[in-house]
Amino acid sequence: MEPTTDRLKTPRAAGMAGIAFALLLAAAIVLMRIAVPSGSADATVDPDNRWAIQVSLEIVPFAGIFFLWFMGALRTHTGAAEDRFVATVFLGSGFVFVATLFAAAAAAGTVLSEGTPSEFGRHYAYTLLSTYAMRVAAVFVLATSTIGRMLGVFPRPLALLGTLVGLVLLVVGSGVPWSELLFPAWALIVSIHILRARRGTARTPGQDRPHPS
Template sequence: MTEPSSNRDPGRRMDSPRAAALAGVLFAVLFSAALILMRTSLPEQLSSAEDWLDDDDDGAATRLTIGLSLVPFAGIAFLWFMGVVRDRFKETEDQLFSSVFIGSGLLFLAMVFVSAAIAGGIVATVPFLTDEDSRAEVATFGRAVMVQVTNIYALRMAGVLLISLGTMWLRTGVMPRWLAFVTYAVAIVLLFVTSLSLWVTLVFPAWVFGVSILILIQNYRRQARAVH
């Protein structure tokens, strides 16, 4: 007779902590590289008289295009990072904070994609404008919208993500308590300090990188104890 399906071997479970660490490291590297390339292609101050996409000047359009090409892959890695970090909670997951974690993470990623799409539209459109004043005005407006979407809205959602995740870590003990407090501190920076400097954005991928490395270390130690 055929063995009932309920008694079948469910199979080997995926090694989610390692996958989370690798995805997080990949996101941190790709997102940081994209941010640096895009930030160095943008002028520090808004100016309607500045054509900052003039490739003959310092290659701003080239850097911006390369940075934009990295954003989708960084987004894919971030989705995997979110999924497997959540998986670590297992049955201890708090549905309220988990919902906020997922929602804020998806909003962050969506707004990053919107900002990148605006930049891509500028790069594709500006070369067709023959009037120099029109080129500068379109580029300046697009740059302002990009910064608003990223620094004012997307990073605030990243801060909410960190607050919900840090709270779940404190309640469940899945990660060290000190990491939860560091996460709160990074969240405060993202919520209130990012408007002061474009480079503060790099604190978020740095946090993801640190969490990913810690998860990778924990997974290695767990495997080492299982062997002995």
């Protein structure tokens, strides 16, 4: 009885953590994009928008924590059936993404602390986020979609969507503004699927009970 309960709780934890991560990361990206210009070299940060940088910096650590919870719950759900090579890429890309995300937030913090934000600080923060963090996130998406497809955890359309999102993030990188939002959008879709799949699994035992004659 206990193993079944654990199997039902793990997808729920992954789904809830994934939704929290997706919403927090999306909010942090939007706030950072609004507050810190990424365009011309002479662009300046509007003093009225400095609050957005502060809120974004407060959000990022919680987004990273929920992402680690999301990643751990997903790996526990796959269990010993996962491919070790793909699982290693899955774990490695996840950890590097969180580290790079925190580094990008720290770089953005220098923009907030400086009286006159420098072009270097602004460019460094965006390079870490859009070029490095998002490309590592692309590897995580591709590894997760591969594991989901191999184990039958993800339906074929969801696995194909993950492959497409991963390739776009990997190839496009910082070339298209706001493309970073593809990652939290994918995480949100996967989390909703996990919760819906768990709800269907939880109803199955009740449906199998024999009717009294």
